[in-house]
Amino acid sequence: xxxIGLAGWSGAGKTTLATRLIPELNRRGLSVSTLKHAHHxxxxxxxxxxxxxxxxxxxxxxxVVSANRLALMREFRGAPEPSxxxxxxxxxxxxxxxxxxxxxEAHAKVEIFRMANGKSALYPDDPHIVGLISDLDAPPxxxxxxxxxxxxxxxxxxxxHAEELDALLERLDGGVGRxxxx
Numbered sequence: 001x002x003x004i005g006l007a008g009w010s011g012a013g014k015t016t017l018a019t020r021l022i023p024e025l026n027r028r029g030l031s032v033s034t035l036k037h038a039h040h041x042x043x044x045x046x047x048x049x050x051x052x053x054x055x056x057x058x059x060x061x062x063x064v065v066s067a068n069r070l071a072l073m074r075e076f077r078g079a080p081e082p083s084x085x086x087x088x089x090x091x092x093x094x095x096x097x098x099x100x101x102x103x104x105e106a107h108a109k110v111e112i113f114r115m116a117n118g119k120s121a122l123y124p125d126d127p128h129i130v131g132l133i134s135d136l137d138a139p140p141x142x143x144x145x146x147x148x149x150x151x152x153x154x155x156x157x158x159x160x161h162a163e164e165l166d167a168l169l170e171r172l173d174g175g176v177g178r179x180x181x182x
Contacts, residue, residue, distance in 0.1 A: 002162035003088065005099040005109035007129065009119040012112045013148060014100050017133065021098065024155045030095040035087060037101030045073060085172040088165060096162055106172060108163045114148065130161040 113134040123129040139145035146153035
């Protein structure tokens, strides 16, 4: 399994790029999973549904399964947010994991940058940014670059710089093997 992050400020186009990259990577024969960090409270469940009521009653985990999908909801109930390493260990094996968010973590990342966003670039201050996908006419010469609308070139860049999961886990947590989430 290989891993690469899509980093950038809100409004840069990370989600749009991910939804365009995934079909291109699938077309190339790769299985892809995504990991998205939310900085805000979120809920994927609906009041009144059985699974919601189970959680509201105090269930630590609620697993909903159908012929088409599986959803596991785990309540932390005040426990600390799990680390990136712990979360990555939960994923089933695939060829590539795209991480959206976690921009302050120490994994290989490609920065998504748009001039119109009015924000400064992350790459000058983040040694883990290994490439840039942007709308810049003159990208910095020290970083591999792809135009934001050139999905084939963006996929090439992502694949060229994705890192092996085992090496990343070793770096993130010093090789501690088991997750408290397992």
